[in-house]
Amino acid sequence: MDHEPSPPVLALTDVRKTYRTGTIEVEALRGITLSIAAGEFVAVMGPSGSGKSTLMHILGCLDVPTAGDYQLAGEHVGDMDEAALAQVRNRRIGFVFQQFNLLASLTAWRNVELPLTYAGLAPAQRKERALAALDRVGLGDRVEHRPGELSGGQQQRVAVARALVTDPALILADEPTGNLDSTSSADVLGLFEELHQAGRTVVLITHEADIASTAGRVVHIRDGLLQDEPPKAAVGPAHWVAQ
Amino acid sequence: MNWLETARTSLAAVRSHRLRSLLTMLGILIGIAAVILTVGLGEGAQKQVSDQINALGSNLLIVSPGSSTSSTGVRGGFGSASTLTDADATALASKVSAPDIAAVAPTTSTEEELTAGSTNWTTSVVGATPSWLDVRARSVTEGRFITAHDVSSDAAVVVLGSETASELFSGRDPIGQTVTIADVPFQVVGLLNSVGSGSSATADQDDQAIVPLSTATTRVIGGNSRTSVSDIYLEASSGGTITAAYQEANSELLALHGITTATDADFTIASQQSILSTATSVDKTLTVLLAGIAAISLLVGGIGVMNIMLVSVTERVREIGLRKALGATPRAIRRQFLFEASVLGLSGGVLGVVLGIVGAIVLPHFISDPISISPAAAGAAIAVAVAIGIGFGVYPASRAARLAPIDALRSE
Numbered sequence: 001m002d003h004e005p006s007p008p009v010l011a012l013t014d015v016r017k018t019y020r021t022g023t024i025e026v027e028a029l030r031g032i033t034l035s036i037a038a039g040e041f042v043a044v045m046g047p048s049g050s051g052k053s054t055l056m057h058i059l060g061c062l063d064v065p066t067a068g069d070y071q072l073a074g075e076h077v078g079d080m081d082e083a084a085l086a087q088v089r090n091r092r093i094g095f096v097f098q099q100f101n102l103l104a105s106l107t108a109w110r111n112v113e114l115p116l117t118y119a120g121l122a123p124a125q126r127k128e129r130a131l132a133a134l135d136r137v138g139l140g141d142r143v144e145h146r147p148g149e150l151s152g153g154q155q156q157r158v159a160v161a162r163a164l165v166t167d168p169a170l171i172l173a174d175e176p177t178g179n180l181d182s183t184s185s186a187d188v189l190g191l192f193e194e195l196h197q198a199g200r201t202v203v204l205i206t207h208e209a210d211i212a213s214t215a216g217r218v219v220h221i222r223d224g225l226l227q228d229e230p231p232k233a234a235v236g237p238a239h240w241v242a243q
Numbered sequence: 244m245n246w247l248e249t250a251r252t253s254l255a256a257v258r259s260h261r262l263r264s265l266l267t268m269l270g271i272l273i274g275i276a277a278v279i280l281t282v283g284l285g286e287g288a289q290k291q292v293s294d295q296i297n298a299l300g301s302n303l304l305i306v307s308p309g310s311s312t313s314s315t316g317v318r319g320g321f322g323s324a325s326t327l328t329d330a331d332a333t334a335l336a337s338k339v340s341a342p343d344i345a346a347v348a349p350t351t352s353t354e355e356e357l358t359a360g361s362t363n364w365t366t367s368v369v370g371a372t373p374s375w376l377d378v379r380a381r382s383v384t385e386g387r388f389i390t391a392h393d394v395s396s397d398a399a400v401v402v403l404g405s406e407t408a409s410e411l412f413s414g415r416d417p418i419g420q421t422v423t424i425a426d427v428p429f430q431v432v433g434l435l436n437s438v439g440s441g442s443s444a445t446a447d448q449d450d451q452a453i454v455p456l457s458t459a460t461t462r463v464i465g466g467n468s469r470t471s472v473s474d475i476y477l478e479a480s481s482g483g484t485i486t487a488a489y490q491e492a493n494s495e496l497l498a499l500h501g502i503t504t505a506t507d508a509d510f511t512i513a514s515q516q517s518i519l520s521t522a523t524s525v526d527k528t529l530t531v532l533l534a535g536i537a538a539i540s541l542l543v544g545g546i547g548v549m550n551i552m553l554v555s556v557t558e559r560v561r562e563i564g565l566r567k568a569l570g571a572t573p574r575a576i577r578r579q580f581l582f583e584a585s586v587l588g589l590s591g592g593v594l595g596v597v598l599g600i601v602g603a604i605v606l607p608h609f610i611s612d613p614i615s616i617s618p619a620a621a622g623a624a625i626a627v628a629v630a631i632g633i634g635f636g637v638y639p640a641s642r643a644a645r646l647a648p649i650d651a652l653r654s655e
Contacts, residue, residue, distance in 0.1 A: 062568060062648045083572045090570020097652070101565045105259050117248050118570040162569070 007074070008035040009169050009201045010059065015068035017054050017224075028054040029065070030224035036203065038169075041196035043204045043215035051224040053174075056205045060093055060172045061085045073169040090118050094163025096173035100155045102147040102162075109134060109143040112162045119166060133161040137191060153184030160191055164200075171195065171202045177211060189214050249575070253582035257590075260555075267551045268591035271631065274541030275595025275624050280602050281537050282620055285530025287613035289523045296519050298438050298448060300380040302345075302479040304489055305513045306331075306496065308471075326500065326509040328470045329456075332372075334499055335477060341491040343484040348378040349472040351459045357452060358423040359411040366407050368424055368452045370459025370472075378478045386418045386433030393455040397462065401429040405437040406449040422452070425463045429454065485514060544591065545631040552584050552639035556646075563643050564651025573644035580640035581633055588632020592625040599624070 017029040028051045036042050046052040057063040058070060061077050070078050073092050077085065102111045112130040134143050137157040147155050156176060163171050173192065177185035193214060196202050204215055212218045220227035257264045308326045332349035335341050351370035356363050376388050383402065393400055401422055408417045417431045438448045454463065460470065479488035489512055496510055556563070563576060603614040
């Protein structure tokens with residue numbers, strides 16, 4: 001392995017997730033073993049119903065596995081309670097969602113500041129870091145704008161700034177370009193690429209192969225299991241997976 | 244997330260739904276205003292009554308003819324017997340047998356028609372001794388009061404209350420004028436100070452005519468009750484000796500009347516305190532009843548808060564999910580919603596108190612009763628409003644706190 005020297009940022013060992021809907025049990029994840037090293041840019045690809053979203057929830061500590069072990073930055077998160085998981089999300093993970101999920105009533109910098117508020121930082125420090133993060137994504141001149149006054153691409157940049165601001169071990173992006181036109185998509189993907197260059201660990205979840213191809217490593221998931229990684233050449237430039 | 248941050252977030256949320264927040268507050272506002280006004284009305288009435296009773300004098304005990312038991316064992320009602328006499332009053336005035344009684348004022352009282360020239364006026368004619376002035380804590384603004392000489396000589400002199408004087412003489416100086424009471428011409432020798440109008444609870448202290456006790460019994464009332472008096476007012480030597488004075492008067496009168504069992508007493512001794520509690524107990528019952536009804540409206544207001552908070556939680560599921568994803572603990576979410584509910588309660592409470600105070604100023608112009616709102620009642624009302632906000636906010640807040648982040652984020 002190329003990344004042997006650095007310990008993995010996240011390590012899943014035989015992770016399973018079973019949902020129970022009435023009497024029917026659905027096995028969304030059927031034994032996932034995955035290790036991602038610090039500084040990696042990984043795309044998780046799979047069609048709808050593949051268990052992609054469930055995997056993202058578990059990676060993001062929004063949900064806990066039914067069985068198996070998940071270590072994030074050296075912490076076992078599988079058996080944590082709600083409050084402890086909230087802290088892990090706050091300190092270790094930066095989320096970027098498809099719907100941006102910015103609070104409409106807050107200005108850009110107030111949105112970016114939000115995770116730091118829950119971390120308990122002093123106001124002055126929060127503002128400084130929020131402004132720096134917005135500067136980092138090229139929105140230094142839009143800090144007082146509300147989400148409604150920004151374009152989709154700019155809103156997603158604000159969301160990326162919010163993901164960055166806590167200096168997390170992992171940036172987890174769930175279909176970050178799903179609601180953007182191609183120009184803005186390229187823009188945001190470029191931003192992830194930049195972050196990767198700067199040494200960030202980025203996990204990108206998508207069903208679009210050309211977006212996945214931006215990543216240094218692509219992991220395929222189907223029917224709750226990881227597929228063998230196909231060689232890079234096999235991935236077509238504009239291959240659309242049927243939804 | 245500390246309290247300051249929680250406050251900021253909650254206030255922003257309340258502000259962003261101005262109309263809805265206002266309507267929610269309205270429920271609490273009306274409830275608090277209703278409670279504060281009904282309690283204020285009750286307190287005002289009680290204060291009025293107690294002011295009047297306190298105006299009777301200080302450290303006062305009132306001996307009244309009580310229930311009497313006839314020889315056949317039939318027990319008459321309160322006031323049915325004319326059992327108090329001049330002799331009782333003289334005995335109570337003794338410093339030996341009743342050292343804690345400072346002053347004694349036996350009185351008779353009867354309703355009579357007073358005539359001055361062509362004007363007549365019906366009022367209570369009180370037969371009194373010179374000590375009446377001290378015992379009842381009154382003073383004379385003009386002329387003089389009844390003297391011991393007046394009493395011993397059955398003088399036909401009268402001291403008028405301010406209202407009686409103005410009714411009879413309408414502005415003219417009454418001193419030296421003649422007033423006819425029960426066909427006897429009386430000379431006006433003095434005017435009593437004014438203490439403010441009375442109400443149903445006590446006789447009007449400014450509308451009365453004071454004549455010497457002896458003159459009243461012999462020339463006004465007449466008949467067979469020449470030595471009997473209607474009430475004896477006693478003044479204890481100090482606030483601390485009221486109980487001692489009470490006991491001295493009680494045992495003295497029992498002995499004088501030859502009664503061996505205290506329960507057979509043919510007189511009643513009341514203190515200002517006991518009169519006060521009797522007079523205010525009716526008002527109190529009414530106040531409690533009204534306040535109860537007002538409290539129900541407050542409860543309805545509280546349910547309104549809960550309703551809106553539940554809607555708010557449902558509407559903001561995505562926000563809650565996002566906040567959780569960004570690291571908000573269930574505790575932080577619960578706090579935020581509880582704070583919002585208490586802000587609604589607090590604003591409703593403060594506005595309700597303001598409305599209540601405005602009502603307390605405006606309403607007495609339309610109804611005759613005074614409304615008194617004490618700072619303690621206002622403070623308690625605001626505290627109750629906040630408590631209602633928090634109390635009815637607990638369920639919505641814990642629902643918000645319990646939302647699973649993935650469910651919250653998934654909802655569109």
